[in-house]
Amino acid sequence: MMYYYLCASLPALLFGRPAPMSVAEFDELCREELSARDFQLLRQAGLHVSRDPESSGALPPVLAEMVRFEQYLRTRIAQRRAGRDDDRAAALPDPAEYFGMVDFGLAQAAAADPFEREKLIDRIRWSHLDDLECGHDFDFAGLCVYRCKLAILEKYRERKAEQGRENFNRAVERISSAAGAAQE
Template sequence: MFGSDYYCLVAGLREYALDADTKGFDARAIVAEILDGVSARDAKQVRLLYGYYDCENLAALRAGRAAHNPLGLLTREELAAELKSPKRLPEAVARVVRAYADPEGEDAEQVDTAQRFERALFGAYYAACERAGGDFLRAWSEFDRTLRNIAAAVSARAAGRNVGEAVVGGGDVAEQLQRSSASDFGLRGELPYIDAVIAAVNEEANLVEKERKIDRIRWREAEELAAFDYFDIDAILSYLVRVNLVARWSRLDPAHGREMFARLVEALDGRKLIENKQ
């Protein structure tokens, strides 16, 4: 699909965002508008992006926690139904749900149910993104998993816990996090953001400020991964990643949320997009 196919949709998102500044930021409404405006194939990528939050909510529900991230596409009732008989989850994720529901069943032969449910669930989610996602979604999910793994590994090391139990998924970086004793896990030459993540986790006592620093890394990566995409699905997915960050901070810290929102609106400047594309 050519990038220009979604020109009108992207222009409309800017108008919506400007309007939202006065009516209140509504990330779910933005997602609904995008799902209505993209092809069925691209809608699957949007839903897969938001599958992370569904997994988060699914893990909370199964553990009996009341927490529910409003960015998830499935309601609590729908998630409860998925725990009994998954039909709407990505197949890799559904397999994990079935395996833990029936440890003696066929699906359990393909899933390591000895690990925590949440760890297996997110490992399956990231694997689904790697297989089914487009360029942006594959790159973003790999980055997001790596960033979260680094933060988890640093925290586990500081608390004297087993790093291997905190890391999700496999691959060279995950293995390096588990076996290296170096302060940077021997990854400084491979991951330009690792020092910033380690510093945020180790040196920032204020939890809100720590999250703010890590989300700045996420924002920058989302922009860079779609730096040369303007009106295609990768540009829209990059925009949605930033929408999710704005939504999060609008709840945690309204002032910072408004600051991020202003950056989001500026990034949708149609004239700049056209100039950059030419």
């Protein structure tokens, strides 16, 4: 089914720019236009996916692809954190597909500070969503991609550099006091 009016009325999303609306606001717009079944499927489009490799089997093609990609990305992140020879890394399920841009992007992100690393990882997601969006300007798949992109932008809505520094400094102080108490 095509959703010309709904899709044409949505503001453009640009990585690194503020989200023009929340995911909840987007859902409200879509609730009025989509069937109940399509709306429930649309709500599955996001950054939180099942770890079960079989979870994408019953989903529409674009959602299934998004789930497999996110599973692959998270598996590769976990393997990097655990170390290649670690038992925890060996226990991770091998993803059904290979996404080369993930491995390349994660190698670049490894040297960045935590906040920049997260942005680089979200850039990997965004790039893949751009690929999935091609040819789906006014259909259900396009709405799913839009919702995922909106979820990425929404993550950064309330983040402020100053608040991050304050949180970091508090964590350092807690660690320093705990280390000092342990030495006494």
